[in-house]
Amino acid sequence: MTTLLNVRDLRAYYGQVQALHGLEFELREGSMTTLLGANGAGKTTTLRAICNMIRSTGSIEFEGNKLGSRTTENIVRLGIAHVPQGRGTFTTLTVEENLQLGAITRKDKAAIASDIERMYDHFPVLKQRYLQQAGTLSGGEQQMLAVARALMLRPRLMLLDEPSFGLAPLIVRDLFKILGKINREDKVTILVVEQNAQLALELADKAYVIETGRIVMSGTADEIANNEDVRKSYLGY
Amino acid sequence: MSTVQEVVTEAPVIEDAIPKKAMALGPVASLVILALLIATPLFVKNFIIFQMTMWLIYAIAVLALNILTGASGQFSLGQSAFYALGAYTSAILMEHGDINYVLTLPVAGLICFIAGFLFGLPALRLSGIYLALATFALATAMPQLLKLGVFEHWTGGVQGLVVTKPDAPAILASLGLKVSQDMWLYYFTLAVSILIYIFSVNLLRSRSGRAMMAIRDNEIAASAMGVDVSLYKTLAFGVSAGITGVAGGLGAIAVQFVAPDGYTIQLAVALFLGMVVGGVGWLPGSLAGAAFIVFVPNIAESVSKGLSGAVFGVILILIIFLVPHGARQIAYGAQGLIGKLRRN
């Protein structure tokens, strides 16, 4: 398997404050990787740095393309879909318009239409509400919409920022099942940032643990799940 | 997490929160500025003293807008209406009622406070652009209302009223001090300005001030914490209008004349620009903003008669390009620099 995303010596700043201190990791093509860490460890910052939404230095390579100097929208156009924290729903637009926006950079009209149908198959609840203002959806529905919107890009890589946040446990399970399916069937590489470590580790192939802006541990999901420290700090047993 | 059906389509006017302390100046800087304000008139001509008086008066009006917009987050293009109301109150009391000019000012302030408070009630339902439009309507209506025939006996209609300029108190002359009318009025205005400044700084540091700023930063959260949003929003309107009214009264005395066309929307726009140039929510910036209002049009005029509007616009653009946060940005920059130098 080849490396899809290669991050070297990533340092990111909020104003004067440095949030990432030389982060290094890589994503294998087709893998599902999770980034674990406590609040404020730098998980969200890492995702934001990949999409150049925050000032950062270091090298990020995506399929051989350097991302450093590209704008957010140009990075997205390379095939990186980012589902941000808070879901980034276009609240005033309809559900269907949200999906169309996910594919706004694509030109293949027929394929877009069939992709929308595919999303409705994945998430039937969205089909029921396709004309509804997206802001009126429940939190879980909005999260599904956000994932569906990201998939409309036909991304090579999907970045998910705490998809389980604020959702009921049953809904979270469903969502992760679908994510697994997308990863296996559509060959989308996924990097998911999660507080719900147990669930994330169940699904992922590989995991990184991040603390105060540094990677402190990496390995296969099983190795990490069985690590004593991780169990104590993140899994709670 | 709760969902609230909000009627607002606009983000709050003020996005960068201003810390409470940062609304005033430190003691050293305050004293230096005060000393300059006291000393300068002794060395300049009467006309310049008059201009400085107008500068202080506009500074009061800009400060009033700063309390409304900077502290409580409400936007107003209608300040000229309250300024006019204050000006006419003073003028009518002095000319028709033979009341001492000093006493007319609190009356002007009180009437404007009530008017502002009442206007604040319907304005509660509006925010952002809608509030801007409502206050704008007030500003355009005021000159027309003042012209109405019904009030002509009192207001003098289109002609307006001439106001007698007060002399310096006789006691000064008996002490052997020769104080011109202009100079006396300047120091009188300065005293009023200082009083209002102190009042405003204390207001914003008080419970009420904190309540207003909480509303500015997040109205829903503020009401959840038990802040009476309606009361404080209308109160902010009232206080702002009251202070503007005092400025208007002083303005009438200084210019010796009130007429409807002196208080058009242009005045409201000028006060708004003064606030932006001074730095929204930073009270000392009102002085810088008022200087912009008084002096920049003259500068533009002297650069080019035909293109004075364009010159004015270009100066304004240069200012907002260089310091988008107004004079506040310069003051903070200087403060940071001084701090660095001290540490080295």
Add this chain to the structure above:
Amino acid sequence: MELFTNQVLAGIATGAIYACMALAVVMIYQAIDHLNFAQGEMAMFSTFVAWQLMQWGLPYWVAFVLTLIFSFIGGIVIERLLFKPLAKAPVLTHVAGFIALFAIINSVAGLLWDFTIKQFPSPFGSSPFLGSQLISTHQAGMIFVTLILLVLLFAFFRYTRVGLAMRAAASMPESARLVGINTGWMIALGWGMAAAIGSIAGMLIAPVVFLEPNMMGGVLIYGFAAAVVGGLSSPLGAVVGGFLVGIFENLVGTYIPGVGNELKLPIALALIITVLVVKPNGLFGRAIVKRV
């Protein structure tokens, strides 16, 4: 009753002016989520350009199209030069920028074309429309053009990808970037389109109010009011709002005693505010759900 119908008709005729301007207001609001106080001056300047082109001997429709192109490019240039550098400045600083732009355009137009009133031709003529003394063919033509513009704008926002991208960029810029939209250019495009629509409004209004640098002052205020009544986010609302404001203004002038020309504006505005107090999002605006 006849007086009433006549005044309503006359109101619709003036309302077309406001409706046209309100469309431009809604356009810029869709793009930048703000009102542009210099919009009237931009439209005035465009109209002068059209006038100048005709003075140089170009036929009306050629001047019309050239003016449209000039305005579109001009709007984009203004955004790139003036407002893009201010992108991170506070909103109130932007408003100050609009006021500066207002002063500059007004003053430059005054210098180039002076302040005397100029006649501006109408492509529709000015004979009575269908025998009615109240509406001229020009006013009927103006209503017609406004409605066409409305349909075009509606279709643009509803059915085109660029229109959708523009709406997305205006409402949630960060999310828009994350689906690959270049939000900066969407804003510039919005400026260009608003300037072009404004130029159409200016060229339609000029035969009625005559051409001079201050011609748009009152019109823009009514245009704002119309857009606000309509809900700011809806082109249809803007047009309906424009006609309503026109009718309002005429009825107020006719039926309320002692209301001269000068008090018409404040009273119309006061009524509009009453509408807003009852319905804060305008007649056609959508309430926005906010999560805390």
